[in-house]
Amino acid sequence: MLKKKTQTKEILNTKLLINLDILKERFSFGLNNDFSIRLITAKFNKHELCLAYYASLVNSDKIEQTIIQPLLEQEGDSLFDVITAESITKIKELEELDDHINNGKVVLIIDGESFGYSIDVAQFQHRDISQSENESVVRGPKESFTESLHVNISLIRKQIRNRELITEVQKVGKRSKQDVQLMYLNSVVNDQLLDEIRSKLTQLDVDNVQNIELLEQFIEERPYSIFPTILYTERPDNAATYIDKGHVVLLMDSSAACLILPITFWAFIHNVEDRYSRFLYGNFTRLIRFIALFFTSMISSLYVALSNFHSEMIPPDLLFAVTAARERVPFPLIIEVLIMEIAFELIREAGIRIPNPLGPTIGIVGALILGQAAVEANIISPIIVIVSALSGLTSFAISDPSFNFTVRITRFIFIISAGFFGMFSLMIAFTLWFMYGASLKSFGVPYFAPLSPTYKSNSDTYFRKAIKKEKWRPGYLLPKDLQSSRTFERGKTK
Amino acid sequence: MKTISLSGLLILFILIGCEDMVEVDRQSYVIAVGIDVTDQDGIYAFTYQIANPEAGSTLAGIGAEQIPDETITVFGTDIMTATNTANSFVTKQIILDQTRVLIVSEALARSDQFLRIMQSTARTTEIRRSIQIIVSKENASDFINNNSPVLEQRPHKYYQYMLSRAKETGIIPDADLHRFFQITEGDADLFLGIYATTTYDPKELDGSEDEFVAGQVPKEGGNVTQFMGSAVFKEGIMIDRLTGEETRICNILDKTMNINEMLANYPDPLAPEYQVATDVFQTDNPKVNLNYDSEMNHATIDVTVPFEVKILAIPSLIHYSQNEDFKRTLRDAIEQYITDATDELIKKSQEAYRSDPFYWSIYIRRHFKDIPAYEEGDWHKNIYPNADITVNYQLKRLHFGKMLDDTKLDEVRD
Structure with a gap:
């Protein structure tokens, strides 16, 4: 970094011919088919000038109508009077020139001037806004981010009409410079947090960070951790909710999602719809989801622990059913459980990779037929099919893809640990797992906050409060403005 | 070092693994x-x-x-x-x-x-x-x-x-x-x-x-x-x-036991050749009031048993439900019957068994300073067999079921 600053910066020449040579060399003109240079003589001052741009990144109609046509036909005192495009900036350094051309701008260089003009005519291709597929809701906005930064910012700004909503640009990547947009509420967000994120981004020493999915892995604190510490969401309304609370949202071009940080454990269990549904309905869903979390991580391992080590804990009817089912099965019980769990994971992975939209259907049908046949052939017992189907099915209730992996890997850890000493080792494994989770921090925020350690907040952990009673921003973010609603208090004083 | 300790841990797991495991x-x-x-x-x-x-x-x-x-x-x-x-x-x-x-x-x-x-x-x-x-x-x-x-x-x-x-x-x-x-x-x-x-x-x-x-x-x-x-x-x-x-x-007398319902017959007080069928249920635990005189090593036990009775059948067809006097007679008879049976059992336990099957010793334990004192008092030999025991049954409510009146025999067979 220091080395570069001491280097003298290369700048543009006053002679157009020299500048043309520089351009042609820098952008491999002729070899790089995409790079275009157009020479014109301007009508207003009779000077020669050139336009340099990437043909694939710009809107050619716009170049013709707002630049070329006026230059050829219009009279005027200066360039600014002639060109009708909405934004023009002066650039001097060659590095700047690279940047602007790479970002889809037209650079205009006039003979006799030692600087160029950059005109924004960029048109990056992207998908239309579509429905959110991975985080679908019944009640609530359906739109999701798309692979265009501008569209994504506008989707968020649509929901927060506030001049304090800042979109700050940070560049990442040494060779390919990509924009990372930080979005936050200036009057709420904690400055130290912002500085930490900024420094993490500027310190990145990599050639290219293509998208947000890779950026997440570059900036997270513990890459080997089983728990995710950054929330990845494709819903603009979700992002807006978190911005309102004082979180920071990271956006990048060519990612149909955003990153939200810092984040706690609860964000992975919660779903936006919990807030969109009425108090009771939302909390009912939460209850179901926590039951699902318990089942998906524990039920197979509990089955292993109880039936292999503590058969006295199983009521006789169930025990005899398990025993009768197991009498003709060749494998030990724990192998049987692992077979079915791995089979389920295989079907799941195959289901994702099978071309749309038949995938899940074929997967489930495959599972049923496979399970049925395996049971009839006495390879596995029917109880296992129930157990693994239950644990597999409930895993879908954990909608966050990262946390879903956490839970699924955890399940295998628990099954194997239950195989050692039964409930005893299962509880040891669970305690260690939980202790590790509690020790984590996401950008300085304890993972299980505000449950432990406690902070002033809406205590939106297991269950949420009625919307009217939510009057705090989460205290663990140390926001500049802790109180988010004053209506409730006013109502009280009256 | 790391690999060694990790593989050591793994070997440890394998060596101790599955100890105690039995397939169902x-x-x-x-x-x-x-x-x-x-x-x-x-x-x-x-x-x-x-x-x-x-x-x-x-x-x-x-x-x-x-x-x-x-x-x-x-x-x-x-x-x-x-x-x-x-x-x-x-x-x-x-x-x-x-x-x-x-x-x-x-x-x-x-x-x-x-x-x-x-x-x-x-x-x-x-x-x-x-x-x-x-x-x-x-x-x-x-x-x-x-x-x-x-x-x-x-x-x-x-x-x-x-x-x-x-x-x-x-x-x-x-x-x-x-x-x-x-x-x-x-x-x-x-x-x-x-x-x-x-x-x-x-x-x-x-x-x-x-x-x-x-x-x-x-x-x-x-x-x-x-x-x-x-x-x-x-x-x-x-x-x-x-x-x-x-x-x-x-x-009934032991508060550590629970009876949900008991269907029992009692002799009909007005027509002794018949029985009254009842459903007896206990709504509260019996109240055992034990007074202990440490000098005399003598205990007085008063037990109150609240209970309710649901009349299921009155084969004698006497109109107990309508007549207050009859009702009182029935109440008294049921109370009396149970009290008699209980007294008989208590007498048998005091004289023949010389101890109680009601787990009443838990009421006297707090009257002693420590276990040796309690053992010296000797519930089996001294206290219980000589205790004065009165059991008082309180019939709190008499239910007559869905139909108050029974068939009027003289009207049916006229």
Whole structure:
């Protein structure tokens, strides 16, 4: 970094011919088919000038109508009077020139001037806004981010009409410079947090960070951790909710999602719809989801622990059913459980990779037929099919893809640990797992906050409060403005 | 270093792994254990009733006809080692985890060997403390072999339903292993075991429904096994047996026992040749008020038992519901009847047993400074047999059911 600053910066020449040579060399003109240079003589001052741009990144109609046509036909005192495009900036350094051309701008260089003009005519291709597929809701906005930064910012700004909503640009990547947009509420967000994120981004020493999915892995604190510490969401309304609370949202071009940080454990269990549904309905869903979390991580391992080590804990009817089912099965019980769990994971992975939209259907049908046949052939017992189907099915209730992996890997850890000493080792494994989770921090925020350690907040952990009673921003973010609603208090004083 | 410690950890896991693990299908689950005396001292006959898990299973590949259980008898000195002997002809490891009942023959229960053999059950972790102790009139092995329920063929279901229903009606006590040790070690009170038999010895009918011990209940059809009444244990030795009615009274007076409902007949006070059918239920625990005079080592016990009665049938067709005098007579008669029966039982316990089956010693313990003082006071020998006991039944409410009036006999037969 220091080395570069001491280097003298290369700048543009006053002679157009020299500048043309520089351009042609820098952008491999002729070899790089995409790079275009157009020479014109301007009508207003009779000077020669050139336009340099990437043909694939710009809107050619716009170049013709707002630049070329006026230059050829219009009279005027200066360039600014002639060109009708909405934004023009002066650039001097060659590095700047690279940047602007790479970002889809037209650079205009006039003979006799030692600087160029950059005109924004960029048109990056992207998908239309579509429905959110991975985080679908019944009640609530359906739109999701798309692979265009501008569209994504506008989707968020649509929901927060506030001049304090800042979109700050940070560049990442040494060779390919990509924009990372930080979005936050200036009057709420904690400055130290912002500085930490900024420094993490500027310190990145990599050639290219293509998208947000890779950026997440570059900036997270513990890459080997089983728990995710950054929330990845494709819903603009979700992002807006978190911005309102004082979180920071990271956006990048060519990612149909955003990153939200810092984040706690609860964000992975919660779903936006919990807030969109009425108090009771939302909390009912939460209850179901926590039951699902318990089942998906524990039920197979509990089955292993109880039936292999503590058969006295199983009521006789169930025990005899398990025993009768197991009498003709060749494998030990724990192998049987692992077979079915791995089979389920295989079907799941195959289901994702099978071309749309038949995938899940074929997967489930495959599972049923496979399970049925395996049971009839006495390879596995029917109880296992129930157990693994239950644990597999409930895993879908954990909608966050990262946390879903956490839970699924955890399940295998628990099954194997239950195989050692039964409930005893299962509880040891669970305690260690939980202790590790509690020790984590996401950008300085304890993972299980505000449950432990406690902070002033809406205590939106297991269950949420009625919307009217939510009057705090989460205290663990140390926001500049802790109180988010004053209506409730006013109502009280009256 | 890291790899070494990691692989060390892994090896550790593999070496210790799966210790204690038993596959469910490699165990034989014993539902009932029977213990009998043999001709030799210190050698007992242990009978194990082993459940067949495949009985009643609808899984494909299992034959339709599966016998529900297998009963075996082996000889040994204690329950645990006898299971090992049994493995010479039982294919799987014999497990007592799921055992529901411990059946002891009356002969063994009455001998002083009983407490010795019971000790091992307290020591092992395998036997649950909630096992019910059943005293059978005949040999325990005969009891298990003769017991052939038709509806609940699977033995664990049979014992579960049979005991829980009989307990709800109060004709047998709650007699788990834990209570046995609690009372026996407490050196006060009498432990009541469940009394049952498969031998049929019907008693003459006299209209009452619960003045029987097991085996005496007249019946036709059904299983030969009867659970009725209780075996009285004093200091770990059986001394007597109580009828179903006496057991009910014990259950009513003991606040550690619960009766959900008990259907009982009482002589009709206005037409003694008939009986009044009632459903007696206890809404509150009995209030035991115990006053202890430490100088005289003498206790006065006042017991108030609130209860309610639902009239189920009045075959005499007397209009008790409409006439206040009749109603009062009925109330008094029911109270009197129960009080008489209770007094009789208390008298028997004070004079013959010289201890109480109601677990009342818990009320006197707080009057003593420490355990030696309590032991010196001696509930068994001194306090209880000489205590002044009054039991007061309070019939709080009399329900007459859906229909107040019975059929008017003279109008029907005119």
